[in-house]
Amino acid sequence: MQEKAVSIRSLYEAFASGEGFPANREVIVEGWVKTNRNSGKVGFIELHDGTCFKNLQLVYGADMKGFDAISHYSLASAIEAKGVLTLTPGMKQPFELQVEKIRLLGGVADDYPLQKKRASFEFLRDMAYLRPRTNTFDAVFRVRSVLAMAIHTYFQEHGFVYVHTPEITANDAEGAGQVFTVTTDAKDPINDFYGRRASLTVSGQLHVEAFAMAFKDVYTFGPTFRAEKSNTPRHASEFWMIEPELAFADLDDDMDCIEDSIKFCIRYVMEKCPDEMDFFEKWIAPGLKAKLNDVLNKPFRKMEYTEGIRLLQEALKSGHKFDNDKIEWGMDLQSEHERYLTEEVVKGPMFLVDYPKEIKAFYMRENDDGKTVAACDLLVPGEGEIVGGSQREERYEVLKEKMEKIGNAKGLEWYLNLRKYGGCVHSGFGIGFDRLLMYITGVANIRDTEPYPRTSNNLKY
Amino acid sequence: MQEKAVSIRSLYEAFASGEGFPANREVIVEGWVKTNRNSGKVGFIELHDGTCFKNLQLVYGADMKGFDAISHYSLASAIEAKGVLTLTPGMKQPFELQVEKIRLLGGVADDYPLQKKRASFEFLRDMAYLRPRTNTFDAVFRVRSVLAMAIHTYFQEHGFVYVHTPEITANDAEGAGQVFTVTTDAKDPINDFYGRRASLTVSGQLHVEAFAMAFKDVYTFGPTFRAEKSNTPRHASEFWMIEPELAFADLDDDMDCIEDSIKFCIRYVMEKCPDEMDFFEKWIAPGLKAKLNDVLNKPFRKMEYTEGIRLLQEALKSGHKFDNDKIEWGMDLQSEHERYLTEEVVKGPMFLVDYPKEIKAFYMRENDDGKTVAACDLLVPGEGEIVGGSQREERYEVLKEKMEKIGNAKGLEWYLNLRKYGGCVHSGFGIGFDRLLMYITGVANIRDTEPYPRTSNNLKY
Numbered sequence: 001m002q003e004k005a006v007s008i009r010s011l012y013e014a015f016a017s018g019e020g021f022p023a024n025r026e027v028i029v030e031g032w033v034k035t036n037r038n039s040g041k042v043g044f045i046e047l048h049d050g051t052c053f054k055n056l057q058l059v060y061g062a063d064m065k066g067f068d069a070i071s072h073y074s075l076a077s078a079i080e081a082k083g084v085l086t087l088t089p090g091m092k093q094p095f096e097l098q099v100e101k102i103r104l105l106g107g108v109a110d111d112y113p114l115q116k117k118r119a120s121f122e123f124l125r126d127m128a129y130l131r132p133r134t135n136t137f138d139a140v141f142r143v144r145s146v147l148a149m150a151i152h153t154y155f156q157e158h159g160f161v162y163v164h165t166p167e168i169t170a171n172d173a174e175g176a177g178q179v180f181t182v183t184t185d186a187k188d189p190i191n192d193f194y195g196r197r198a199s200l201t202v203s204g205q206l207h208v209e210a211f212a213m214a215f216k217d218v219y220t221f222g223p224t225f226r227a228e229k230s231n232t233p234r235h236a237s238e239f240w241m242i243e244p245e246l247a248f249a250d251l252d253d254d255m256d257c258i259e260d261s262i263k264f265c266i267r268y269v270m271e272k273c274p275d276e277m278d279f280f281e282k283w284i285a286p287g288l289k290a291k292l293n294d295v296l297n298k299p300f301r302k303m304e305y306t307e308g309i310r311l312l313q314e315a316l317k318s319g320h321k322f323d324n325d326k327i328e329w330g331m332d333l334q335s336e337h338e339r340y341l342t343e344e345v346v347k348g349p350m351f352l353v354d355y356p357k358e359i360k361a362f363y364m365r366e367n368d369d370g371k372t373v374a375a376c377d378l379l380v381p382g383e384g385e386i387v388g389g390s391q392r393e394e395r396y397e398v399l400k401e402k403m404e405k406i407g408n409a410k411g412l413e414w415y416l417n418l419r420k421y422g423g424c425v426h427s428g429f430g431i432g433f434d435r436l437l438m439y440i441t442g443v444a445n446i447r448d449t450e451p452y453p454r455t456s457n458n459l460k461y
Numbered sequence: 462m463q464e465k466a467v468s469i470r471s472l473y474e475a476f477a478s479g480e481g482f483p484a485n486r487e488v489i490v491e492g493w494v495k496t497n498r499n500s501g502k503v504g505f506i507e508l509h510d511g512t513c514f515k516n517l518q519l520v521y522g523a524d525m526k527g528f529d530a531i532s533h534y535s536l537a538s539a540i541e542a543k544g545v546l547t548l549t550p551g552m553k554q555p556f557e558l559q560v561e562k563i564r565l566l567g568g569v570a571d572d573y574p575l576q577k578k579r580a581s582f583e584f585l586r587d588m589a590y591l592r593p594r595t596n597t598f599d600a601v602f603r604v605r606s607v608l609a610m611a612i613h614t615y616f617q618e619h620g621f622v623y624v625h626t627p628e629i630t631a632n633d634a635e636g637a638g639q640v641f642t643v644t645t646d647a648k649d650p651i652n653d654f655y656g657r658r659a660s661l662t663v664s665g666q667l668h669v670e671a672f673a674m675a676f677k678d679v680y681t682f683g684p685t686f687r688a689e690k691s692n693t694p695r696h697a698s699e700f701w702m703i704e705p706e707l708a709f710a711d712l713d714d715d716m717d718c719i720e721d722s723i724k725f726c727i728r729y730v731m732e733k734c735p736d737e738m739d740f741f742e743k744w745i746a747p748g749l750k751a752k753l754n755d756v757l758n759k760p761f762r763k764m765e766y767t768e769g770i771r772l773l774q775e776a777l778k779s780g781h782k783f784d785n786d787k788i789e790w791g792m793d794l795q796s797e798h799e800r801y802l803t804e805e806v807v808k809g810p811m812f813l814v815d816y817p818k819e820i821k822a823f824y825m826r827e828n829d830d831g832k833t834v835a836a837c838d839l840l841v842p843g844e845g846e847i848v849g850g851s852q853r854e855e856r857y858e859v860l861k862e863k864m865e866k867i868g869n870a871k872g873l874e875w876y877l878n879l880r881k882y883g884g885c886v887h888s889g890f891g892i893g894f895d896r897l898l899m900y901i902t903g904v905a906n907i908r909d910t911e912p913y914p915r916t917s918n919n920l921k922y
Contacts, residue, residue: 005709007677009620030709031677032883050677050708051620076883080709105709106855106884129668129875130882132675141672145623152613159470159512162606166913167628167661167684168641168699170920180629180643180654182661184688193641193688193698194920200628200643207590207913207922211602214593216468216492216511222684223628227645227654237654238629247511248466248491248541248566394567414590414922421591422493422537423567452627452668459631459655461668461875 005030005080009051015094022085029056029097030105032133033077038062043071047081047097053139053275057096058083070102075115076133078106121448128452128461136284139276140449143269144437150268151221151242151433154261160244161215165204167223170196171411178227180237200225205243205428206363206415209392212245212426213418219244221433229456233445234435238454245428251365251374251391254427255351258378258387259300262431266292269440276441285442291382292440298348300378305355308333308341315340332359338377338384351376362402364390376429383439389429396420466491466541470513476555483546490517490558491566493594494538499523504532508542508558514600514736518557519544531563536576537594539567582909589913589922597745600737601910604730605898611729612682612703612894615722621705622676626665628684631657632872639688641698661686666704666889667824667876670853673706673887674879680705682894690917694906695896699915706889712826712835712852715888716812719839719848720761723892727753730901737902746903752843753901759809761839766816769794769802776801793820799838799845812837823863825851837890844900850890857881 005028014021031049038044038060045058058081060070073079083099114130124131131137155162168182179199185192204220211218220243227237244261246253270277270292281288312327324334333352342350354372357364364373374391393399396419403409403416437449447453452461466489475482492510499505499521506519519542521531534540544560575591585592592598616623629643640660646653665681672679681704688698705722707714731738731753742749773788785795794813803811815833818825825834835852854860857880864870864877898910908914913922 007620030885032674050622050675078709078883078885105886107881108883109881112882129671129879132672138675141624142622142676144625145617148623148625149613149617152610156606156610159468161511161603162609163602163912164605164609164684164701166699166911166915166922168686168915168920170922178645180645182641182643183650184639184641189644193690193917194915195918196920198920210590211593211912213493214511214599215603223625225629229654238627240625248539418590419567420570421573422539422569424491424539425566450627451624451672454627454629454655456654457656459629459657459659461627461631 003028007051008047008049008054008056011056011085011095012052012054021095023087023095025085026082026100027085027097028080028082029058030080031056031078033073033075033079035075036071036073038071043067045073045079045081047079048138050138053135053142053273053279057093058099058102059096060099060102064099064102066102069104073104074108074112076108076112077104079103080105121445125447125453126460132451135279137448139273139279140437140441140443141451143273143276143441144449144451146272147265147269147437147440148221148240148433150265151219151261153268154264155217155219155244158217160217160219161211163204163208163211163215163218163220164222165201165207165220165243167201167225168194168198169201169207170194170198171206171408180225180227202226203241203243203430205245205430206412208243208245209415209426209428210418212247212428213422213424216247217244231456233447234438236434236446236450236453236455239435239446239450240433242431242433243428245426247426248424249391249427250425251353251376251389251427254389254391254429255300255302255353255376258351258376258389258429259349262378262387262436263296265436266296266440280442288442295349295380301346301348301350302376303341303346303350303352305352305372308337308352311345312337312340315344320344330356330358335384338379339381342379342384343381347381349378349380351378360390362406362408363392363399365393366398374427380439386436386439387429387431389427391425391427394419394423394425396423464489468512469508469510469515469517472517472546472556473513473515482556484548484556486546487543487561488546488558489541489543490519491541492517492539494534494536494540496536497532497534499532504528506534506540506542508540509599511599514596514603514734514740518554519560519563520557521560521563525560525563527563530565534565535569535573537569537573538565540565582906586908586914587921593912596740598909600734600740601898601902601904602912604734604737604902605910605912607733608726608730608898608901609682609701609894611726612680612722614729615725616678616680616705619678621678621680622672624665624669624672624676624679624681625683626662626668626681626704628662628686629655629659630662630668631655631659632667632869641686641688663687664702664704664891666706666891667873669704669706670876670887670889671879673708673889674883674885677708678705692917694908695899697895697907697911697914697916700896700907700911701894703892703894704889706887708887709885710852710888711886712814712837712850712888715850715852715890716761716763716814716837719812719837719850719890720810723839723848723897724757726897727757727901741903749903756810756841762807762809762811763837764802764807764811764813766813766833769798769813772806773798773801776805781805791817791819796845799840800842803840803845804842808842810839810841812839821851823867823869824853824860826854827859835888841900847897847900848890848892850888852886852888855880855884855886857884 031047034046046055082101083097182198183189378387495507507516543562544558643659644650839848
């Protein structure tokens with residue numbers, strides 16, 4: 001069989017478009033056995049070739065040479081089949097392959113660990129190298145790929161320049177969270193390869209701001225790291241982040257871009273992955289598609305933090321229960337508070353803006369009230385915060401004083417200098433890619449959205 | 462001025478398309494001063510806004526309020542200008558802005574380091590946060606962004622699933638090169654965060670092979686690391702790699718994909734970045750476009766390593782000088798040998814295939830001759846190797862024996878297992894993204910293609 005195999009995706013696409021579908025013609029397919037059953041007279045193989053979520057049904061007759069051997073092709077076997085593609089109106093699947101010739105390319109040893117019909121997510125996490133073969137992870141990782149492409153498509157089409165900010169860095173960015181040290185000489189991490197202490201980045205923002213001062217609109221999209229032993233479903237020590245930065249843009253421009261890009265990504269995935277989204281809706285998170293459509297169809301509302309606190313205090317007075325019920329101006333909101341505002345008050349996506357400066361990062365622009373900064377968090381029903389952004393402090397003296405106060409001016413002189421070398425009003429935001437994927441797929445644990453998740457005490461592969 | 466500014470790119474695009482160009486209309490632009498000169502009666506500012514390589518000429522008259530102040534807007538100042546867009550047939554630039562109102566958004570301190578007309582690349586390397594404002598790096602980093610998009614576009618359009626293989630890993634892949642250790646406790650790197658030794662990845666290939674056994678065609682595209690103190694123009698300790706992996710594909714399929722994807726990327730960049738390519742042709746690497754067009758127009762030839770050795774020996778006999786002139790079967794070719802074959806013999810791009818197994822990685826498929834493996838290197842004139850690929854050893858017993866011999870079977874059982882759980886013939890390749898960018902732009906030093914390059918003793922930002 002030297003002819004080229006066709007992909008199952010191309011067959012479904014041709015069928016759907018009504019053009020070029022090779023009905024009653026001979027084709028070759030390759031892939032892996034999902035199920036194999038037979039009545040003694042006729043056998044059926046569900047073939048999965050990884051090019052789409054759907055399978056192709058192969059039908060083989062008892063009169064075929066090697067029927068017995070074929071009927072023993074077990075789950076996950078790699079096979080090649082040649083046959084005639086036949087329309088099957090009225091059946092569950094629109095077409096099937098009447099097999100003429102079939103060949104085992106790779107058998108499966110008896111100790112194959114994924115025999116069980118429905119393995120738990122926990123069990124599958126331990127099988128990171130095999131789990132993409134299951135329906136759930138086939139869907140999750142294809143959507144992960146499509147969502148990444150949505151990000152690039154959106155920002156490139158809007159003229160943003162993609163910047164590969166470094167993974168290894170001399171500064172720990174916002175001082176947020178613990179960092180990993182990178183070394184070639186464990187005994188002396190400071191004086192080794194780089195001649196100074198080197199860490200894995202926690203954010204590319206500071207580095208990318210310099211590029212916004214050259215290209216106007218830029219974005220990073222790459223891995224970031226936190227060495228926190230947070231054993232929660234939302235924390236991993238390695239994850240991907242998108243960090244756009246816009247020059248000549250204030251907080252309102254920033255929020256416009258957040259809303260537009262998030263809506264674009266959701267729409268892109270729903271359009272490109274309808275089968276996967278149906279699967280999530282049915283098996284992972286009923287109500288998912290309504291939730292996403294609601295986000296698509298509503299303008300994102302804006303509310304000041306101060307107003308949010310007032311509404312939370314009011315809710316408390318009216319008898320609403322919060323685990324953390326000490327609601328006061330200046331507090332960092334917990335997920336329950338964010339969710340109350342977006343789910344109960346606004347009943348839709350919302351930006352909470354103008355946070356107390358004490359609870360936000362040093363680089364955020366101080367508002368004229370002297371108390372708040374021009375920051376925004378995007379809150380969505382069912383989740384809470386999914387994007388955080390801010391206008392950046394563009395005033396040299398104001399930023400310098402702040403940085404000297406918190407003690408990070410040394411080593412970041414270059415960052416400060418951006419404010420005296422043709423600086424301008426600019427803003428940006430950060431999207432946790434894995435968390436956005438969790439939100440769009442309804443998958444509840446970040447460990448189930450990353451190909452080989454890294455969390456504390458978990459580095460098997 | 463509350464109206465929205467237009468981008469310089471949108472003006473040139475509208476002008477070129479003949480549609481929607483706002484001739485004789487009022488527009489607002491924002492950007493940075495590239496040059497500012499005046500005759501006392503009239504002034505000219507070349508405005509760069511980062512959205513494209515081209516600038517916009519602003520013309521301001523001596524009758525303007527604040528003419529004197531405006532004429533002192535120095536290099537790199539951030540400004541906003543409102544005026545009427547006027548066609549200028551017969552002039553160097555097709556249109557200009559007759560300024561009515563102009564405003565300084567961000568001035569430039571006197572110690573701005575990029576005053577000099579033509580700073581050296583070495584000087585600019587030390588100014589990584591400012592150099593994207595120069596013509597060369599404006600072009601390099603925009604092409605870097607466009608080339609990254611070319612990669613994603615090619616592979617996604619061909620049905621490949623993008624897999625984020627991990628940066629932090631428990632194994633050192635092919636055992637190639639020294640690795641960085643990742644730790645939170647320098648005193649005890651083994652028993653800290655992950656409970657075992659953790660390194661930065663040198664390749665995502667082994668991890669992504671598992672995904673090819675689920676999705677058929679996959680690719681990684683992310684940072685990789687080498688802790689080698691190679692102080693050459695082609696080595697950095699952090700760089701981006703593209704690693705596609707194709708199931709049900711042999712070495713010929715692999716080479717088809719390499720040729721097609723490389724040609725696609727070159728064509729994509731040449732089409733999307735004509736101004737930048739003109740700049741490289743003129744200032745960085747004369748002959749660049751002819752070199753690239755040659756690659757586009759020629760089919761890539763295939764030659765066996767054994768034949769390559771024979772031709773090199775013949776050249777030696779005929780008087781050709783090599784620095785390393787001990788040419789014998791089994792040797793690892795140096796750049797001078799590769800370039801002789803591609804430049805002098807083939808006079809075009811070529812694959813050298815079927816290398817001695819001793820000089821190639823353990824996972825490459827052994828050919829029937831027992832001496833060579835199904836590996837291919839893509840060699841191009843002017844550079845040598847730019848892509849390396851191979852068919853992977855899919856036979857469980859053969860691979861097991863090899864891995865036990867070199868001692869990496871322990872810890873990589875999962876990788877070996879892929880061969881007994883529905884494995885199949887598969888192939889893949891690796892493209893060093895930064896080196897491909899060097900090749901396409903003609904930039905000679907990898908430090909000048911990375912936003913913040915990391916090399917030994919160099920971690921300023």
